[in-house]
Amino acid sequence: MQRYNRAAIVLHWAIAALLAFQISVGWALEDLGARGFALYQLHKSVGMTVLALTLARIAVRYWKPRPAKLEGGWQGALASGVHVGLYAFMLGAPLTGWALVSTAKVKVPTLIFGTIPLPHLPLPAAAHGLAENGHGLLAWLGIALVALHVAGALRHHLLMRDGLIWRMVPGRSTALLIALPALILVGFVAGRAILPGPQAAPAPLAPEPANAANAAEPADIAAAVTIAEAANAAAPAANAAEAAAQEPLAPPPAWTIQPGGRIGFSVGNDGETISGSFARWTARIVMDPDHPDSADIAVTIDMASASVGDAYKDGMLPGDEFFGVAAHPTATFIARGAQATGPSTYRARGTLTLKGVSKPQTIRFTLSGKDGAGTDATRQVSGSATIARASFGVGNGDSSGGLGPQVALTFAFTAKRQ
Structure with missing residues (x-):
């Protein structure tokens, strides 16, 4: 059976794990307020990484065409539609997030992983609401598309037993068949694990101790x-x-x-x-x-x-x-x-x-x-x-x-x- 090339396989599972991380973190950001500032910056950095990897995935797809479809009819059309939707999600979610940050009232600078500056998009402030709503809607559509994609893969592997899933597993390795999908769970758990704990009662604000190198406001x-x-x-x-x-x-x-x-x-x-x-x-x-x-x-x-x-x-x-x-x-x-x-x-x-x-x-x-x-x-x-x-x-x-x-x-x- 024809398989995807190694580059496509690596990009597929890396993007999947990062999307799981983004979804688990994104759910919590609104409720964290100022405590989520650092996590918000990480969310932006990972989002730009997903965008870059998705563009690379598209380039690889044109460089090395995907294997031929195994199923036609409405099931094949649905599978193709889900794939197109996933690409739209992987491109659209980071882009709407970028637009959201660029049109926000408070101009928070974006440094990819604290190092590479990302300029704001030249968009009018009036586009902020559209970007915000679009980002949230794409997140939910993405979750639905991922669920359909996983359901389709399980259908082929467990019910139809046509070996379709081996196209994305190097060497038909059973260990990799378990380990690679587990990366998605790892990404989701990692996103939940780094969330701040319950907020403690604020401690009284004490003046910063003065030293010989200090001066006032x-x-x-x-x-x-x-x-x-x-x-x-x-x-x-x-x-x-x-x-x-x-x-x-x-x-x-x-x-x-x-x-x-x-x-x-x-x-x-x-x-x-x-x-x-x-x-x-x-x-x-x-x-x-x-x-x-x-x-x-x-x-x-x-x-x-x-x-x-x-x-x-x-x-x-x-x-x-x-x-x-x-x-x-x-x-x-x-x-x-x-x-x-x-x-x-x-x-x-x-x-x-x-x-x-x-x-x-x-x-x-x-x-x-x-x-x-x-x-x-x-x-x-x-x-x-x-x-x-x-x-x-x-x-x-x-x-x-x-x-x-x-x-x-x-x-x-x-x-x-x-």
């Missing part, structure tokens, strides 16, 4: 600035008042942020925590450490420099759902004055402008380090702030449903007196 940075200058305010309040009465205050000194500072942020996400930082920011700090009320702080953050260490999520951050970088490339924090709240601890109230919205914002910080003569004076600054993201329109789309309402900001840096 817009607000945090400003705080840090205030902090650096407030450091010298460790002198007792009584002494400060006495000095003020005896002689006029000199202009407050300016401080320079030293390399190595960091602005960090973290937010709860369906029981997990997403943490990141801003790579580019600047600060202007003027303050007399002995008089925190003299603080004049201005911090500017390049919002395009935000990163959470994940290529997919980093690609979403500049979009309108989050930072809207195209219209609002920077965020600023400005504060005039600070207050001592305890030994070496301070508070600064200012204004945070983020995504075109300005709101009052408070930061808290701690100073450490020793005084020095002139430019030898340095302070280590660390602090935190809590920002209500919704007030600034950050996280305003469907993919943000699992994000916590508060973003914890932390900062740490060294400031040197000019």
Whole structure:
């Protein structure tokens, strides 16, 4: 009996196993919300792999024609129709998924297995509903076609005993006859196995510990600035008042942020925590450490420099759902004055402008380090702030449903007196 060539056999079973994986994962994606983000990226990657393998399968079919049909009549016509339908499914499901991603309101970048970038299709946003409905419909039609295909294979092998199934099994091996179809079950089980477990109750969001390489969010940075200058305010309040009465205050000194500072942020996400930082920011700090009320702080953050260490999520951050970088490339924090709240601890109230919205914002910080003569004076600054993201329109789309309402900001840096 004429058989399919080896390339066709390998592609047939590989595509079958991947489709089983896709179906088992696809069923669960809608219910996972933000917890399914990583799985969603894998689903896209496997989908593009199925598309590539299907195109290769079609090329092989024309290069090495398939064996002749063994059955005519309506049964043969039905078998041919199922085959055509399966090819339409294997091509259409990945293509409609690609179109769905390309027309979504939130532009999530696609990196095949986190490596190869896949551009969005040049489709209008109005096509999103059609792509979404078509993708779901094709999935169900595909399941029905696969069931018919399997039923037909079993009919030929068990009832008609015409040996048709051996066309897709190398060497008429009984072991391969069992192992190859088992790959389909393995694909389905693997898809279920990697699904996230039941969602745990969200843990309280704790600020990210500050370190010598950390600095704050817009607000945090400003705080840090205030902090650096407030450091010298460790002198007792009584002494400060006495000095003020005896002689006029000199202009407050300016401080320079030293390399190595960091602005960090973290937010709860369906029981997990997403943490990141801003790579580019600047600060202007003027303050007399002995008089925190003299603080004049201005911090500017390049919002395009935000990163959470994940290529997919980093690609979403500049979009309108989050930072809207195209219209609002920077965020600023400005504060005039600070207050001592305890030994070496301070508070600064200012204004945070983020995504075109300005709101009052408070930061808290701690100073450490020793005084020095002139430019030898340095302070280590660390602090935190809590920002209500919704007030600034950050996280305003469907993919943000699992994000916590508060973003914890932390900062740490060294400031040197000019």
